[in-house]
Amino acid sequence: MKNCLAACCLLLSPLLFAQKFTDTGTIFISGKVTNAPKNYAEYSQTGFVDDRTSSFILGGDGTFKQAITIEGQTQDITFYLEDTGFTFTATAGDSIQLSWDATHFEQSFKARSRRPDADTILQGQWFLHQQIDHYFGGLQNALAQNKSLPAEEKFALINTAFNKEVEALSAAFPHHEATRQKLYTDLYYRYTHLLFSKRLLGQFALHYTASGNNPVDPGFAWQPQFKILNESTFWTHPLYRAFLFDYCRFAPQQLFTGVASLSPHRNNFPASAHYMGKSLLDIKSIRDWFLTQHLLLSFDSYNFLQAEAIYKEFRQELSDPFLKNKLEAGYTSSLTLKPGKPAPALALTNAKGQPVSLKDFAGKIVYLDFWATWYGPCIADIQANSRQLHQRYQGKDIAFISVCVGSEAGQWKEAIKKYDMSGSVNLYAPGGLDDPSVKAYQLNGVPRYILIDKNGKIINNNAPFMLELVMSTTNEIDEALAR
Known part of the structure; x- marks a missing residue:
């Protein structure tokens, strides 16, 4: 039976709204950089299949104004600012103003949106950006330096850091529904993805532990469920998509490590992950996205001939024009490195x-x-x-x-x-x-x-x-x- 919990399933949540991969929107970025060391600013934007990096020219006085087309109605934009990168969420129609002094960036950076809800989320994301080295970065360092810790202690470190970030966010932005939904969900999947990468997910799950010194708005204690496939979260949270992609590809390996398999795809990762994704994902748009992403990665990272065989089968099933174009373009590009082709000049x-x-x-x-x-x-x-x-x-x-x-x-x-x-x-x-x-x-x-x-x-x-x-x-x- 498909999607049984014992098989590490993903269950279907109610559809909240419909989107398409072909949807696009435009956001408007403007502002000023003081003491800019170069005459341009770089940024990247998430996409459903690939991320794109670009830049725009600063005026002689450091001012800039740029219209950016995004895939879908909501995506993340990362500005590469001096020695750091700041990621924020942009929704079609947003008008965002940025300013900073390059000589003391962290102290001078300001970001504003004309929409009140979008502005509060923007401030929340800047707040988390300032905290990330202390909480998440410090956690990763601790885990790297203590690789032999028992699983329970590793989880305790992760869950404690998660709780501290939730409490800090709650204290900074109390009782704000849009901020709670967006930023808490991002925190949850950032830490859940880390749990998964440390082979702890399933054995442990993040949970909020109330602190007497800093009680959290109960809304922040609401817990997403990683095993519940959520289409609205898929369209609006790139961090969720990143988790989902790795989870569907590698969760079975974590569950069944050491178990001899009679599957004909045991030594064929492009095929095994492909069919695992088919069995786990009951929402067609998410399933087709996953299968497309996995094949594009397989052309570059796994046995090409195995990936090509799956591609020839899947392209007959794939109907979404956006995903089909991406997949066919990726396959055509990868053909230059197909076994038997002349190696490119070096x-x-x-x-x-x-x-x-x-x-x-x-x-x-x-x-x-x-x-x-x-x-x-x-x-x-x-x-x-x-x-x-x-x-x-x-x-x-x-x-x-x-x-x-x-x-x-x-x-x-x-x-x-x-x-x-x-x-x-x-x-x-x-x-x-x-x-x-x-x-x-x-x-x-x-x-x-x-x-x-x-x-x-x-x-x-x-x-x-x-x-x-x-x-x-x-x-x-x-x-x-x-x-």
């Missing part, structure tokens, strides 16, 4: 400033590693496994090429020495994710590994981590060398 420089091209390694297998000096998983894989991997294939027709992305050149050169990366051909992408050589590989994040054959054609656009290669008796590199 033209970068090494630590000596010498140009290096992918053509220099014709006749060799190439294991291409995109990484960053600041990202832990990249460093962990390099430190623990790169030397062992290089030794295993010493003298074989294979080149290990490491491309540093999104890091300062000085930090990159230091890291090469620090982590003893002498077994790799070390290259630097000065343009980060926007560097032409990186964009050609459609990089959305690091680490990312690409395996290329002796003829310069892609074997796997999502090759195994170094750890997986080291741990396996026979792997994709061995198979490629044997051909």
Whole structure:
């Protein structure tokens, strides 16, 4: 039976209002920046399938005025202001005024909306922005430094921080219904998502514990239920959509870890998550959104041929024009990295400033590693496994090429020495994710590994981590060398 609670289900809530993915709206942003270090301001806006980053020019006196088209009637906008980013919710028709002094941003920043309800939410979001490092950031640091804590103690840390944020929000904005609904729901899903990422959700659930010193408006103690699928929340809360996406993809793995599965999709994540989403999500708009999102991610992050097979099946079922266009565009773009296609050109420089091209390694297998000096998983894989991997294939027709992305050149050169990366051909992408050589590989994040054959054609656009290669008796590199 579909959607039984024992199977970690999502239940259907009443439909409060209808929206479509093709709905759009316009918001108007204006204001002034004093002592601006540059003549433009950057921002990003959430979308149903992807986020978009843009910018606008500041006038000579620091003033600006910009109309921004949003997907749907409500979306989040993030302004990148000096050394931080401030995210606020905008509804179609909103007129928002921003101002700040770049030399002391936190003390001078002001945000106002002409609509009273929207203005109160805006002030609440700025209030939470100022608190986030203290509560949520401090919590993440504590969890990172105490990884061996028992599950009960980890949950206690998370639930305590959640309660403190709720109390602070309640004290700052008492008895305001719109603020309560929007900001409390965002808090709930931000902390619930963290519970899930720590593999605690299901075993524990957030709950509000009243404090005698700071009693909270009872409305703030209202508890959303993550297992109840809520369409109105889906359309208006990007944080809910982010939680929902991860929950539907990975919750079964958390529930059934260690259990041998007879499913034909056990080693096919694009298919297993696809059919899990179909079984869990009873609202068609949300189900189609999830399946589209999952496939777009699968093209870039999992076995392409497995994802392609699901795509060919699902595109016949998908009727929403917005989602269908996004899915077909994503598939067409990803075809450049399909196994068997020629690998895109790679033209970068090494630590000596010498140009290096992918053509220099014709006749060799190439294991291409995109990484960053600041990202832990990249460093962990390099430190623990790169030397062992290089030794295993010493003298074989294979080149290990490491491309540093999104890091300062000085930090990159230091890291090469620090982590003893002498077994790799070390290259630097000065343009980060926007560097032409990186964009050609459609990089959305690091680490990312690409395996290329002796003829310069892609074997796997999502090759195994170094750890997986080291741990396996026979792997994709061995198979490629044997051909």
